[in-house]
Amino acid sequence: xxxxxxxxxxxxxxxxxxxxxxxxxxxxxxxxxxxxxxxxxxxxxxxxxxxxxxxxxxxxxxxxxxxxxxxxxxxxxxxxxxxxxxxxxxxxxxxxxxxxxxxxxxxxxxxxxxxxxxxxxxxxxxxxxxxxxxxxxxxxxxxxxxxxxxxxxxxxxxxxxxxxxxxxxxxxxxxxxxxxxxxxxxxxxxxxxxxxxxxxxxxxxxxxxxxxxxxxxxxxxxxxxxxxxxxxxxxxxxxxxxxxxxxxxxxxxxxxxxxxxx
Amino acid sequence: xxxxxxxxxxxxxxxxxxxxxxxxxxxxxxxxxxxxxxxxxxxxxxxxxxxxxxxxxxxxxxxxxxxxxxxxxxxxxxxxxxxxxxxxxxxxxxxxxxxxxxxxxxxxxxxxxxxxxxxxxxxxxxxxxxxxxxxxxxxxxxxxxxxxxxxxxxxxxxxxxxxxxxxxxxxxxxxxxxxxxxxxxxxxxxxxxxxxxxxxxxxxxxxxxxxxxxxxxxxxxxxxxxxxxxxxxxxxxxxxxxxxxxxxxxxxxxxxxxxxxxxxxxxxxxxxxxxxxxxxxxxxxxxxxxxxxxxxxxxxxxxxxxxxxxxxxxxxxxxxxxxxxxxxxxxxxxxxxxxxxxxxxxxxxxxxxxxxxxxxxxxxxxxxxxxxxxxxxxxxxxxxx
Numbered sequence: 001x002x003x004x005x006x007x008x009x010x011x012x013x014x015x016x017x018x019x020x021x022x023x024x025x026x027x028x029x030x031x032x033x034x035x036x037x038x039x040x041x042x043x044x045x046x047x048x049x050x051x052x053x054x055x056x057x058x059x060x061x062x063x064x065x066x067x068x069x070x071x072x073x074x075x076x077x078x079x080x081x082x083x084x085x086x087x088x089x090x091x092x093x094x095x096x097x098x099x100x101x102x103x104x105x106x107x108x109x110x111x112x113x114x115x116x117x118x119x120x121x122x123x124x125x126x127x128x129x130x131x132x133x134x135x136x137x138x139x140x141x142x143x144x145x146x147x148x149x150x151x152x153x154x155x156x157x158x159x160x161x162x163x164x165x166x167x168x169x170x171x172x173x174x175x176x177x178x179x180x181x182x183x184x185x186x187x188x189x190x191x192x193x194x195x196x197x198x199x200x201x202x203x204x205x206x207x208x209x210x211x212x213x214x215x216x217x218x219x220x221x222x223x224x225x226x227x228x229x230x231x232x233x234x235x236x237x238x239x240x241x242x243x244x245x246x247x248x249x250x251x252x253x254x255x256x257x258x259x260x261x262x
Numbered sequence: 263x264x265x266x267x268x269x270x271x272x273x274x275x276x277x278x279x280x281x282x283x284x285x286x287x288x289x290x291x292x293x294x295x296x297x298x299x300x301x302x303x304x305x306x307x308x309x310x311x312x313x314x315x316x317x318x319x320x321x322x323x324x325x326x327x328x329x330x331x332x333x334x335x336x337x338x339x340x341x342x343x344x345x346x347x348x349x350x351x352x353x354x355x356x357x358x359x360x361x362x363x364x365x366x367x368x369x370x371x372x373x374x375x376x377x378x379x380x381x382x383x384x385x386x387x388x389x390x391x392x393x394x395x396x397x398x399x400x401x402x403x404x405x406x407x408x409x410x411x412x413x414x415x416x417x418x419x420x421x422x423x424x425x426x427x428x429x430x431x432x433x434x435x436x437x438x439x440x441x442x443x444x445x446x447x448x449x450x451x452x453x454x455x456x457x458x459x460x461x462x463x464x465x466x467x468x469x470x471x472x473x474x475x476x477x478x479x480x481x482x483x484x485x486x487x488x489x490x491x492x493x494x495x496x497x498x499x500x501x502x503x504x505x506x507x508x509x510x511x512x513x514x515x516x517x518x519x520x521x522x523x524x525x526x527x528x529x530x531x532x533x534x535x536x537x538x539x540x541x542x543x544x545x546x547x548x549x550x551x552x553x554x555x556x557x558x559x560x561x562x563x564x565x566x567x568x569x570x571x572x573x574x575x576x577x578x579x580x581x582x583x584x585x586x587x588x589x590x591x592x593x594x595x596x597x598x599x600x601x602x603x604x605x606x607x608x609x610x611x612x613x614x615x616x617x618x619x620x621x622x623x624x625x626x627x628x629x630x631x632x633x634x635x636x637x638x639x640x641x642x643x644x645x646x647x
Contacts, residue, residue: 012383012385015383015384016385030387031385031387031388032385032387033377033378033383033384033385033386033387034377035373035377070376070377074373078362185366186366186369187361187362187363187364187369188359188362188363188364188368188369188372188373189362189373190359190360190362190460190462190463191376191460191462191463191465191466192360192461192462193360193362194462195462
């Protein structure tokens with residue numbers, strides 16, 4: 001089983017105070033701590049669990065700065081075998097479709113059975129990269145995967161739907177799965193393991209190395225235009241609508257109509 | 263970040279040699295004195311006995327009770343052979359840590375020490391936020407100061423105990439003490455990293471912190487937490503200055519008449535000896551003298567005091583590991599004892615003790631009639647600053 005796991009180095013914004021820079025298009029990241037994207041961490045663990053169970057190897061693929069190598073080494077300490085880090089400031093990183101195009105470019109010469117990504121990124125919350133990657137690679141995909149069963153030439157993926165429902169799908173390999181948090185319990189990467197992982201292969205490549213045309217993945221090629229970032233105002237007014245479902249619906253409809261919202 | 267590789271190697275030493283298991287005479291004083299035996303199945307003597315069989319180590323490491331130890335060191339204090347039975351448990355923990363299969367809370371704390379220099383998953387950039395609005399002197403490498411302060415991650419980030427550091431700055435400024443706090447690059451002392459058993463990360467911490475601290479010039483390093491105090495004194499052989507706890511400095515300042523009192527505190531205070539200050543650091547009298555100096559204070563004593571002090575269960579990585587036992591927590595026992603003494607205030611000089619004892623006090627519903635306080639909290643209220 002050959003698995004590729006795509007991971008991203010993101011700021012932890014769960015507790016941090018987020019401030020928009022005066023340009024209105026970037027965020028002050030000087031006080032953030034950075035780490036592997038949460039869902040990607042589960043994807044790493046799942047890839048290592050499959051390797052431990054079925055054998056094979058796991059490649060890490062990431063687009064990110066030099067500082068992100070600590071995250072890559074941690075993944076390798078957990079059991080991933082080698083890594084590719086793409087560093088190129090021409091990539092329009094705010095556009096998940098173009099990010100996926102770069103990842104696809106990095107995978108086009110590689111043999112793989114499975115590609116894992118996290119199901120969303122904690123930075124922009126697009127939930128698009130993994131699915132777009134499958135499209136570029138021309139392979140099957142399943143998103144929001146909470147359980148993976150590797151079968152002969154196929155994979156059975158349990159997809160988390162709303163309201164506690166699971167959808168079970170079988171996909172021919174190769175396939176891309178976007179992994180949901182909670183699928184497993186990611187292990188700790190001990191320092192000695194991280195140090196040993198220094199010996200593993202980590203290739204740093206640019207768009208030119210990958211043979212990806214920068215014009216196709218740059219800001220100019222992007223159909224996503226970042227206009228403005230702002231912190232939503234905190235509204236304190238909240239009205240709880242009481243009553244039976246029919247009454248509630250009537251009251252709600254009335255409020256929406258009166259407020260000119262529909 | 264080269265590993266020194268000689269402190270903890272199991273490659274060159276067997277487990278038996280590393281922990282001197284053959285030195286044990288199986289007298290049982292360790293288990294007899296162990297405070298957690300009243301609520302957990304931990305029998306440290308048994309572990310010392312069983313760990314001799316190297317084939318059994320994996321099995322022993324998987325037993326949940328190895329995580330019940332609070333690293334209070336009572337077993338080490340009482341061992342007639344001068345052994346440290348608790349370190350056998352830490353050695354077993356390290357086997358689990360090396361496998362990566364630790365509790366998620368432990369995983370996140372350790373990873374946070376590596377990435378952000380603190381176990382509380384807070385960004386390094388926020389380490390000095392507690393200083394806002396205060397006139398704090400920051401140390402410069404090579405510029406000599408008498409007292410170089412090491413704040414401790416918990417005091418830096420936990421809003422409940424930040425008061426320890428804040429009050430310290432105000433009092434030092436007023437008393438004209440020659441001091442400086444370390445800049446933002448200050449990192450965790452590794453106390454909990456050591457007791458959780460992350461040997462590699464602890465070795466790295468010792469190396470990196472020794473190098474960082476030795477860039478500064480000081481007569482002594484003053485720590486605000488007993489955990490940093492004991493860790494620096496015990497595990498940092500190459501540190502170029504002596505280490506003291508802040509209660510020693512406050513005691514000095516009071517003896518020298520450098521602190522001026524304002525108001526009176528006519529309260530009955532019982533002092534709780536933190537394990538890392540008392541049993542492990544031998545500091546028993548200074549905190550008591552400081553408390554007694556506050557005008558109006560009546561100082562009480564627990565039955566279990568000084569080297570017999572009952573552990574609050576805050577150390578040994580226990581801030582990140584929940585015990586399976588549902589029996590009464592030792593902090594609850596401690597607060598009940600304080601209540602029996604009719605104490606108004608339980609005073610401690612350790613952030614972990616303050617947090618665990620205060621939780622217990624609130625849980626028992628004594629908020630109206632009792633208070634848990636850091637000694638620096640009381641000094642902040644009754645010393646002119």
